[in-house]
Amino acid sequence: MKKTLLGILLFPVLLFAQNNLERQFAYAENLFESGLYYQSITEYKRLLFFDDQNEYSYSVNLKIGLAYKNGAKYDEAVEYFSKALINAEDSDQTFECKTEIIRTNILRKTFNRAHELLDELELNSDYLKIKNDIYYWRGWAYMLDDDWESASNEFAKISQDHEIKKLCDEVINDKYSVTFAKVISYILPGSGQIYTGNYLSGLMSLSWNALWGYVTINSFIQDRIFDGIVVGDLLWLRFYRGNVENAGKFAEMKNIDIANKALRYLQENYKGIKP
Amino acid sequence: MINSRLLKLSVIVFVLIGSSTSAQSESDLYSTENRRLFGDYLFCQQDxxxxxxxxxxxxxxxxxDTVRFKIAYGFNRMGRYxxxxxxxxxLFFASxxxxxxxxxxxxxxxxxxxxxxxxxxxxRKTYLPKKYEPHLVRLSYLSEFEKSFSYSLPDSAIFVSLFNDSAKVKMAEFYSRKKHPGYKNPTTAALLSAALPGLGKIYTEEYSDGITAFLLTGLMTFLAVDNFKADHDLRAWLFTGLAAYFYAGNIYGSAASAQIYNAGIRFNFENDFSFYLNQNNYFLPQYDFLCR
Incomplete structure (x- = not known):
C-alpha cells in the first residue's frame, strides 16, 4: 500500500519534470531551426544544466556543437561534439559525432587532425558501411588543403563520375605547372612569366638578363675575369635567380585563383553535403 | 474498504497536485532562483x-549585491569596461x-x-576604497613605471618596496632592465658606417652584415678605380654606382639596425613585464565568492 502511494506521489512529479525538459528541448530546437543559434545555445545549455538524469546529454551537446559550428565558432563546436561523443549510446551516434568533429576540423583548416580522425575511423569502425563517407570527407580535406589530385583520387573511390571528382580534374587540368614555369625560365629568362600570362614582367626579365649577361660576357672577352665574376655574381645571377623565382610565384598565384574559383563554384552551386 | 477510499482520495489529491505542478512547471526552469543558479553555472564556465x-x-x-557584482565583473572580463x-x-553605497x-x-x-x-x-579620493588603497597605489606606480623612460623612472627603493617579498627580486630586475636598457644610438651607428663601411653594423652587433658590407663596398670601389684606369667606362661607372649604392645603403642600414636593436630590447622588456603582471593579476585581489 505504501509503495503504491509513493508511486502515485512520485509519478506526476517525474512525468511533469520530464514534460518540462521536453518542452525546453522543443523550444531550443525551434530557436535552432529559426537560425537563432546564440539563443538556441543558451536554451540548450539551460536544458543540460537542469537535466539531472543526463537524458539529453548526447542530443543537446550535439546540437550545441552544431549551433557553434553554424556560428563559425569551431573550437567550441569541437568541444561540444566531443562531449556528445562521450555520451553517444550506439555506433551510429558515435559515427555522427566523429563525422561532425572531422567536418569542423576541415572547416577550421586543421587538416592534419581531420586526416588523423579519418584514419582512426577507418581502423576502428565498420569500414564497409561507412567507407564512402570516409572517402568523401577525406576528399574535402584534401580539396580545401589545395591537394586536388589526392582529392580527385578519394572521390574516384566513391564513383568515377562523382561530381566533385570531375571538378577536381578540371582544376588539375587548368592549373599551371610551377615546375614547368621555373624550368623554361632557366632556359630562357622571362619565358615562365610569359607562360603564366605576365607578358610585361617576362619582357623586363628578359631585358635585364640580356643586359647583365652582355656585360658579364664582355668582361670575360676582354680578359677582365674578376670584373666578369663580380658582375655575373652580383647582377646577372641575381636577376637570373629572381626571374626563376618570379616565374614560380606567378604560377602559384594563378593556381590559387583557379582553386578559389572552383571552391566558389562548390559553395554556390554544389547541392551535396558540405563540411 | 477504508483503504480503497484512501487510495482513491490519494489519487485525486496527487493528480490535482500534479496538475498544479504542471502549470507551475512551465516556468520552473525560468524561476528566479533557477535563473541565478543557471547564471552561476554559465559564469563559472566563463560564458x-x-x-x-x-x-x-x-x-x-x-x-x-553578489549578482550585481558578477554582472559588472563579467563585463570587465569581456573587455566591456x-x-x-x-x-x-x-554597488558603491549600502553594499x-x-x-x-x-x-x-x-x-x-x-x-x-x-x-x-x-x-x-x-x-580626488571620492571613491577610494580604504581596504584596497595599497593595491591602487601600486597600480598607479606600475603605470608610471611602464610609460617612463630610463631617465625619468620613479625612485627604485619606493617602487620595489610596494611589492611583496616574493615579487621584490623580480621587480628590481625589471627596474634595472628599464634603467639600463643598453640601447644603441642610430646616429652613432650611421656615423661609424660613414667613416668605415660596416662598422655601424658591428656596433649594433650585426657582425656578419658588417664584414660583408665592408668587403663589398671595398671591392666595388677597387673595381671602379681599376676600370677607370683601364678606360672601361661602362663597367667603371657600373661599379661606381654599385659602390655608392652599397656605401649609402650601409649607412642607412646601420641606423635602421640600431633602431631595430632598440625596438627588440623594448619589445622583449614589455613582453616579459606584461606577462609577469598578467601572471600575477597586476597584484590585484582574486575573489573566491565569484565562482566556488
Whole structure:
C-alpha cells in the first residue's frame, strides 16, 4: 500500500519534470531551426544544466556543437561534439559525432587532425558501411588543403563520375605547372612569366638578363675575369635567380585563383553535403 | 474498504497536485532562483554574456549585491569596461561589496584605457576604497613605471618596496632592465658606417652584415678605380654606382639596425613585464565568492 502511494506521489512529479525538459528541448530546437543559434545555445545549455538524469546529454551537446559550428565558432563546436561523443549510446551516434568533429576540423583548416580522425575511423569502425563517407570527407580535406589530385583520387573511390571528382580534374587540368614555369625560365629568362600570362614582367626579365649577361660576357672577352665574376655574381645571377623565382610565384598565384574559383563554384552551386 | 477510499482520495489529491505542478512547471526552469543558479553555472564556465542575461532577469525580481557584482565583473572580463564601470558604481553605497566594487570600478578605468580618469579619481579620493588603497597605489606606480623612460623612472627603493617579498627580486630586475636598457644610438651607428663601411653594423652587433658590407663596398670601389684606369667606362661607372649604392645603403642600414636593436630590447622588456603582471593579476585581489 505504501509503495503504491509513493508511486502515485512520485509519478506526476517525474512525468511533469520530464514534460518540462521536453518542452525546453522543443523550444531550443525551434530557436535552432529559426537560425537563432546564440539563443538556441543558451536554451540548450539551460536544458543540460537542469537535466539531472543526463537524458539529453548526447542530443543537446550535439546540437550545441552544431549551433557553434553554424556560428563559425569551431573550437567550441569541437568541444561540444566531443562531449556528445562521450555520451553517444550506439555506433551510429558515435559515427555522427566523429563525422561532425572531422567536418569542423576541415572547416577550421586543421587538416592534419581531420586526416588523423579519418584514419582512426577507418581502423576502428565498420569500414564497409561507412567507407564512402570516409572517402568523401577525406576528399574535402584534401580539396580545401589545395591537394586536388589526392582529392580527385578519394572521390574516384566513391564513383568515377562523382561530381566533385570531375571538378577536381578540371582544376588539375587548368592549373599551371610551377615546375614547368621555373624550368623554361632557366632556359630562357622571362619565358615562365610569359607562360603564366605576365607578358610585361617576362619582357623586363628578359631585358635585364640580356643586359647583365652582355656585360658579364664582355668582361670575360676582354680578359677582365674578376670584373666578369663580380658582375655575373652580383647582377646577372641575381636577376637570373629572381626571374626563376618570379616565374614560380606567378604560377602559384594563378593556381590559387583557379582553386578559389572552383571552391566558389562548390559553395554556390554544389547541392551535396558540405563540411 | 477504508483503504480503497484512501487510495482513491490519494489519487485525486496527487493528480490535482500534479496538475498544479504542471502549470507551475512551465516556468520552473525560468524561476528566479533557477535563473541565478543557471547564471552561476554559465559564469563559472566563463560564458559571461549569457550569465549576465540570466542575472539581469534574476534582478528584476530579487536584489542581490553578489549578482550585481558578477554582472559588472563579467563585463570587465569581456573587455566591456564602460559597462563594467557603470555596473560597479551601482554597488558603491549600502553594499557589503562596496570596497571591492570601488576597486574594480577604478581598475576598469585603468584597463579600459581611461587612465587619466583613473588618476583623477585617485587624486580626488571620492571613491577610494580604504581596504584596497595599497593595491591602487601600486597600480598607479606600475603605470608610471611602464610609460617612463630610463631617465625619468620613479625612485627604485619606493617602487620595489610596494611589492611583496616574493615579487621584490623580480621587480628590481625589471627596474634595472628599464634603467639600463643598453640601447644603441642610430646616429652613432650611421656615423661609424660613414667613416668605415660596416662598422655601424658591428656596433649594433650585426657582425656578419658588417664584414660583408665592408668587403663589398671595398671591392666595388677597387673595381671602379681599376676600370677607370683601364678606360672601361661602362663597367667603371657600373661599379661606381654599385659602390655608392652599397656605401649609402650601409649607412642607412646601420641606423635602421640600431633602431631595430632598440625596438627588440623594448619589445622583449614589455613582453616579459606584461606577462609577469598578467601572471600575477597586476597584484590585484582574486575573489573566491565569484565562482566556488
Amino acid at each position: 559571461y554574456l549569457r550569465a549576465i542575461r540570466e542575472y539581469q532577469e534574476y534582478l528584476k525580481f530579487e536584489s542581490n 564602460i559597462e563594467s564601470a557603470d555596473n560597479f558604481k551601482s 557589503a561589496l562596496a570596497e571591492e566594487a570601488k576597486l574594480e570600478f577604478l581598475t576598469s578605468l585603468y584597463f579600459g584605457g581611461r587612465k587619466n580618469e583613473f588618476f583623477d579619481q585617485l587624486a
